[in-house]
Amino acid sequence: MDYKLTQEQEMVRKVMRKFALEKVEPIAAEIDEQEIFPEENVKLLSEMGVMGMIYPKEYGGSGTDSISYAIAIEELSKVCGTTGCIVASHNSLACGPIYFFGTKEQKDKYLPDLVTGRKLGGFGLTEPNAGTDSAAQETTAVLVDDEYYLLNGSKMFITNGGVAETYVIFAMTDKSQGNRGISAFIVEKGWEGFSQGPHEKKMGIRGSSTCELIFENVKVPKENLLGREGQGFKIAMSTLDSGRIGIAAQALGIAQGALDKAIEYSKTRVQFGRPISTKQGLQWMMADMHVRTEAARQLVYRAAYAKDHQKRFTEEAAMAKLYASETAMWVTTKAVQIHGGYGFTRDYPVERMMRDAKITEIYEGTSEVQRMVLAVRS
Amino acid sequence: MKIIVCVKQVPDTSEVRIDPKTNTLIREGVPSIINPDDMNAIEAALAMKDANPGSEVTLVCMGPPQADVALREGLAMGCDKAILITDRVFGGSDTWATSNIIASALVEMEYDVIFCGRQAIDGDTAQVGPQIAECLDLPQVSYVADIKQNGDTLTVQRNLEDGYQIIEVKMPCLLTCIKELNEPRYPSMGGIMDAYQQEVEHWTNEKLQIDASLIGLKSSPTKVNRTFTPPAKEPGILVPDADVEEIAKVYKDLKSKHYL
Numbered sequence: 001m002d003y004k005l006t007q008e009q010e011m012v013r014k015v016m017r018k019f020a021l022e023k024v025e026p027i028a029a030e031i032d033e034q035e036i037f038p039e040e041n042v043k044l045l046s047e048m049g050v051m052g053m054i055y056p057k058e059y060g061g062s063g064t065d066s067i068s069y070a071i072a073i074e075e076l077s078k079v080c081g082t083t084g085c086i087v088a089s090h091n092s093l094a095c096g097p098i099y100f101f102g103t104k105e106q107k108d109k110y111l112p113d114l115v116t117g118r119k120l121g122g123f124g125l126t127e128p129n130a131g132t133d134s135a136a137q138e139t140t141a142v143l144v145d146d147e148y149y150l151l152n153g154s155k156m157f158i159t160n161g162g163v164a165e166t167y168v169i170f171a172m173t174d175k176s177q178g179n180r181g182i183s184a185f186i187v188e189k190g191w192e193g194f195s196q197g198p199h200e201k202k203m204g205i206r207g208s209s210t211c212e213l214i215f216e217n218v219k220v221p222k223e224n225l226l227g228r229e230g231q232g233f234k235i236a237m238s239t240l241d242s243g244r245i246g247i248a249a250q251a252l253g254i255a256q257g258a259l260d261k262a263i264e265y266s267k268t269r270v271q272f273g274r275p276i277s278t279k280q281g282l283q284w285m286m287a288d289m290h291v292r293t294e295a296a297r298q299l300v301y302r303a304a305y306a307k308d309h310q311k312r313f314t315e316e317a318a319m320a321k322l323y324a325s326e327t328a329m330w331v332t333t334k335a336v337q338i339h340g341g342y343g344f345t346r347d348y349p350v351e352r353m354m355r356d357a358k359i360t361e362i363y364e365g366t367s368e369v370q371r372m373v374l375a376v377r378s
Numbered sequence: 379m380k381i382i383v384c385v386k387q388v389p390d391t392s393e394v395r396i397d398p399k400t401n402t403l404i405r406e407g408v409p410s411i412i413n414p415d416d417m418n419a420i421e422a423a424l425a426m427k428d429a430n431p432g433s434e435v436t437l438v439c440m441g442p443p444q445a446d447v448a449l450r451e452g453l454a455m456g457c458d459k460a461i462l463i464t465d466r467v468f469g470g471s472d473t474w475a476t477s478n479i480i481a482s483a484l485v486e487m488e489y490d491v492i493f494c495g496r497q498a499i500d501g502d503t504a505q506v507g508p509q510i511a512e513c514l515d516l517p518q519v520s521y522v523a524d525i526k527q528n529g530d531t532l533t534v535q536r537n538l539e540d541g542y543q544i545i546e547v548k549m550p551c552l553l554t555c556i557k558e559l560n561e562p563r564y565p566s567m568g569g570i571m572d573a574y575q576q577e578v579e580h581w582t583n584e585k586l587q588i589d590a591s592l593i594g595l596k597s598s599p600t601k602v603n604r605t606f607t608p609p610a611k612e613p614g615i616l617v618p619d620a621d622v623e624e625i626a627k628v629y630k631d632l633k634s635k636h637y638l
């Protein structure tokens with residue numbers, strides 16, 4: 001295995017790091033504190049082709065490989081978990097299913113606006129009673145007059161819920177078929193009967209928008225069925241395989257960001273007459289943080305590499321997400337520890353990083369789910 | 379329009395190390411970037427291209443083969459072509475020799491405007507741009523902070539330390555840009571992917587055929603005596619409530635510094 005990044009990947013890192021330091025880091029604390037969606041930066045990211053970077057140029061995407069994609073999210077998340085989340089969910093969860101399962105007409109209609117970031121997208125699988133058990137869908141879609149589906153139900157915790165205009169929504173079309181009775185639909189904001197609940201007040205990634213979506217007799221044209229009837233669960237699971245690489249990269253970035261801050265702080269904080277970085281107890285802590293972060297990086301890039309080179313990468317993606325997210329939680333907790341009382345205050349970014357890290361163990365499949373995925377495959 | 383941007387790759391640090399023997403820069407081990415003012419020059423060129431569809435922006439860089447990455451970055455920002463002027467015999471050139479070399483390359487090319495950065499952060503001379511203009515016998519405006527185009531005439535604002543000038547200049551011409559001119563765009567992801575599919579032309583002295591007396595370390599008249607970092611300008615003092623007492627204090631202060 002060749003461990004060297006390509007020149008393109010190196011430049012993606014250089015450019016994204018510069019952007020993150022100049023545009024993202026300066027507002028990261030504020031958008032967290034005030035729960036502001038970073039609209040301006042999302043616009044800039046769209047202009048830079050980051051919002052649909054892994055999709056081909058024919059649709060207006062950037063045609064990058066998945067390692068470049070992981071690097072971009074990593075660099076953004078190093079300074080702001082919110083921004084990493086917005087980019088990851090739009091790319092993987094919203095554009096992904098339409099690109100991989102859409103008809104030519106659906107792709108031509110929806111992808112150009114999505115991959116260029118002109119419109120944002122969302123992915124609605126989770127429901128109040130269908131979380132980890134996502135097959136227990138209660139939202140229903142009933143075909144009427146062979147013309148449109150009547151969509152009823154609600155979706156919980158939908159990322160970009162307040163700002164997206166195009167959604168991929170899952171619903172039961174034939175309950176008797178269980179998993180195989182779920183179908184996916186492309187649903188547009190503004191259709192009659194489609195409304196959203198209030199913003200969730202969250203522990204972390206507070207600048208990202210998370211809402212409940214409510215469907216009351218929403219007429220979805222038949223041509224907006226994504227894939228075949230009954231193919232929805234497969235579409236969801238395959239989308240999440242890709243999505244997990246993005247979340248793993250987000251977790252990796254948060255871990256690296258916290259490690260960098262911890263090292264920097266330990267060199268300036270003096271106790272017992274010398275910087276605390278001279279204390280072996282903390283040196284060993286930081287060495288471990290470094291090792292785990294690097295191990296996470298290797299798993300994340302390996303999963304991205306697998307996605308670019310093989311058909312299935314479920315296992316690689318699950319491993320990367322599981323390990324990177326638990327590493328992010330562990331490393332950020334240690335980073336706060338190294339900052340002492342100051343790390344517990346909002347004056348230092350590690351406090352936010354620790355809160356942001358937690359979501360990576362929960363969404364797109366909890367850590368328990370990743371272990372379940374891995375257990376049945378080993 | 380044909381637009382040319384001259385860019386330099388520089389070490390990404392304000393602490394440049396100098397080889398005590400040759401008094402030239404040591405580049406090894408320092409990450410490299412496109413010189414900051416040159417980023418403004420690239421943005422100015424791209425903005426002009428945006429305003430004049432069908433225009434072509436060509437990057438010209440003199441430097442070692444490693445400067446390739448700077449040109450790729452410029453291509454990723456949206457420039458169309460890139461030329462690297464590179465040859466061992468160019469090594470050690472001072473600003474005079476460098477201007478000779480770059481100008482020799484530019485006479486081979488078509489252009490309406492040549493954009494340069496004001497100065498490079500590793501030398502701070504601000505000489506190469508103006509010298510290229512002299513070699514090419516072109517009108518030049520330095521320290522450009524604003525550009526308005528009207529046909530083949532440019533109206534530019536030239537910033538000086540204590541004011542500014544508005545200057546009209548006919549194309550073809552050469553402008554040196556400062557950071558107040560614009561905010562450089564970021565390279566795009568698609569641009570990065572394309573940049574490595576493109577060819578960066580290498581022009582050596584075999585192509586340019588410049589006389590040895592005009593190029594390289596030996597032909598460079600500049601001898602570096604001493605280098606230093608100029609001290610930062612101290613901030614001014616504001617006197618908000620200018621009553622008689624305050625004015626008297628200011629008067630005394632200025633007098634003590636021999637300004638009055």
Ligand SMILES: Cc1cc2nc3c(=O)[nH]c(=O)nc-3n(C[C@H](O)[C@H](O)[C@H](O)COP(=O)(O)OP(=O)(O)OC[C@H]3O[C@@H](n4cnc5c(N)ncnc54)[C@H](O)[C@@H]3O)c2cc1C
Binds near residue numbers: 364
């Ligand atoms: C900020 C945020 C953004 C989100 N964005 C989206 C989005 O864009 N689209 C979307 O569809 N969803 C989204 N989600 C939903 C997210 O994917 C779910 O919250 C997650 O899958 C867990 O579901 P749940 O919250 O219902 O927890 P539950 O399923 O109720 O789980 C509770 C606990 O039980 C554990 N558990 C459950 N079943 C098992 C089992 N069989 N074995 C062992 N342990 C088990 C879980 O791991 C967890 O620890 C988002 C959530 C959040 C918080």
